[in-house]
Amino acid sequence: MQKEAVLLSISAREPVPARFNLARYCLAENARVRPDAVALTVVGDAGAQRWTHAALDLKVRRLAAGLASLGLKPGARVMIRMGNEANAALLYFAAIAAGFVPLLASSQLTFEEADFLLKDCGAAVLALGVAFEEEAHGGGLFVLRGADIERLADHAPLDEYADTAADDPAYLVYTSGTTSRPKGVLHAHRAAWGRRPMRAHWTGLGPGDVMLHAGAINWTYTLGVGIVDPLSAGGSAVLYNGHPDPAVWPRLIAERRATVFAAVPGVYRQILKYAAPEEADLSSLRHGLSAGAALAPSLLAEWRARTGKEIYEAFGMSECSTFISSGPTTPVHPGSPGRPQPGRVVAALPPEGGETPLAPGETGVLAVRRDEPGLMLGYWSRPEEEREAFRGDWFVSGDLVAFDAEGYMHHHGRADEVMNAGGYRVSPAEVEKCLLTFDQVAEAAAAERPGRDADATIIKAYVVMRDGAAHDEAALLAHCQAHLAAYKRPRAVVFLDALPRNANGKLDRRALP
Structure with a gap:
């Protein structure tokens, strides 16, 4: 008897609005419905900066107007070279609000690595954070430092967010592939809409939630889960840019009354080793989130035993955000990141080729159907690599996986040589x-x-x-x-x-x- 193929689609997905702007989706409705609630907090060694939803919406529209005053063409790239600074988040949303395409570059990049990204994406604007203001960059683009950004933010605000289509380019992220140079992943505005299944089935975020994320803002895990998701759900985002210390996370959970905490497994490990989380006030915390690397069952067990809190793991990628997870609706199975979220169409395809999903228990290449709203538009100026990433109606990752009889994914390494x-x-x-x-x-x-x-x-x-x-x-x-x-x-x-x-x-x- 032939085995039944694994093709995981659990429920109908919400249709994406035809006209859709990612920044408006995260900010405008909150400014109307809950104007005085805190939207964004950036905590550092010297204190904290905070914006309400109304203040954040106004600040972003002012900065968007300032960017528009530079005479940029629609879709112009705005590269943001900053750490976890307030201006990084403000410029990200402002560029999208004005119809431009931001790129949040890692603050860990060397000058030559950042210069490659700048030239590869053809940026018209480079915004520099505090640590990079002394850098000298060539002509042909607007270089913005702190004082310049403040001047742009003094403009009268845009009356309306850019009238963009859901499929219009919204932002760029860069990721490593199998070649010696990073490649840009271009996402549409609909990428934010494609994150909606995560709310019920991984993050559990809703109005009034406070999300504390331990990552760097340029990373898609932090940008999506730490900023876009809480704001679009009517919650609050907290970022930290002070001195690195594992003990800061339990303290911030208590101080900021965080309801959800997100980090990579290594951060949870450091907290357990150096920060005595069982002695902290974690009463506000409902659960933790983990992604970016496999969560070891032993680490999960120790966290549960010492804090009494659950960690919901997830699996995603720069090209398609996070689409497999455990969560409030999906029980945790230690050793597996979970199941495809409702509305996702995911399969394991034969490594050697073909579009027929494999049966439960068979190892193949992880694939997501091309019509997934959260899937990238494509690779920036990499047509050959883009063609290789698609197999008919499927986007094919480099991950070798198998799905068990309950639909839980088990990771078996990479089909390519990319390290994690x-x-x-x-x-x-x-x-x-x-x-x-x-x-x-x-x-x-x-x-x-x-x-x-x-x-x-x-x-x-x-x-x-x-x-x-x-x-x-x-x-x-x-x-x-x-x-x-x-x-x-x-x-x-x-x-x-x-x-x-x-x-x-x-x-x-x-x-x-």
Whole structure:
């Protein structure tokens, strides 16, 4: 008897409005219905900045008018190079409100990495945060620093948000692929609408909720779950930009009366190790959220035992946000991130090709149907990679998965070689390219390997040095520090006489020690 194929679609999805602006969706209705409720709080070592829904809406429309006064064309890219600063969130929404396309770049990027993104996306505007105001950038674009941004925010506000279609470009994010250069993922305004299934089936967010997110605002996990989701649901978002310290999270949960806390597994691990969460006032917290890396069952069990709180895990990607999860409607199965949320159409497809979903228990490539509202418009100026990402009616990720009889997903690694260390996707090719610019390196490879914690991984470099060159790990790591963002850097170097290769002479990454 032939096995029934796995094709997971649990309920009809809400139709996307034809005319839809992401910023208006998050801000305008809240300003009307709950104007005096707190919308956004940015907490730092020196105190906190807060905006009500009415004040946030007004500030964003003023800044949007200021951006429009620069004479930019519709769809112009606005690159935002900042940390977790209030201006990062304000500029993100303001650019979208004015019909432009923002790119929130990681504050961890080196100058040369940021310069690549700037040129690759063809930005017309570069907004610099406090840590980057001294940077000198070439001509041909508007460079905005703190004082410039304040002047733009003095404009009379836009009367209306840009009248955009749901399928119009809204924002860019950059992610690592299998090549040596990051690629831009272009999302439409409808991406925010496509996040609606998460409310009931993962985050549990609603009006009045306070979301505290431990991530950096440029990351899609933080931008979506930490900012867009609470605001669009009528809640409040809290970001932190002070000194990093695991003990800050239980303290902020208590101080801000956070109802939902979101972080990567590593942050939960640090809290348990250094912050004594059982001694903190977590009475406001309903549950935690975890994404970006696999949540180890042992970590989940310890968190439950010491805090009495649940963690709902989820799986997503830059191209399609978060579409598989446990949550208020989906019981947690430790070791699995959960099931496809209602309204999603998800399958495991044969790795070798074809569009017929595999049966329960069979391992294939994770795929999402092309008509998913949260799916990207495409890769920025990467038509070949975009074609490779689609298989007929399906967007195909590089993740090998199997669905069990109850629909829970089990992850079995990557079909490609993309690494995931600390919750960040990193291309081995990008790390290897950096290593090979060190004069005395003859050959180089990078791979994800176990770290000191049993359930955490790091990036390791494997190098073959030129004849007579010293095996200087410190020099190699310093070289990587100068040219790679912190999350891309190897944490250790292994010196080899030769890299392992297969019969065709290609690197055998799995054979690296």
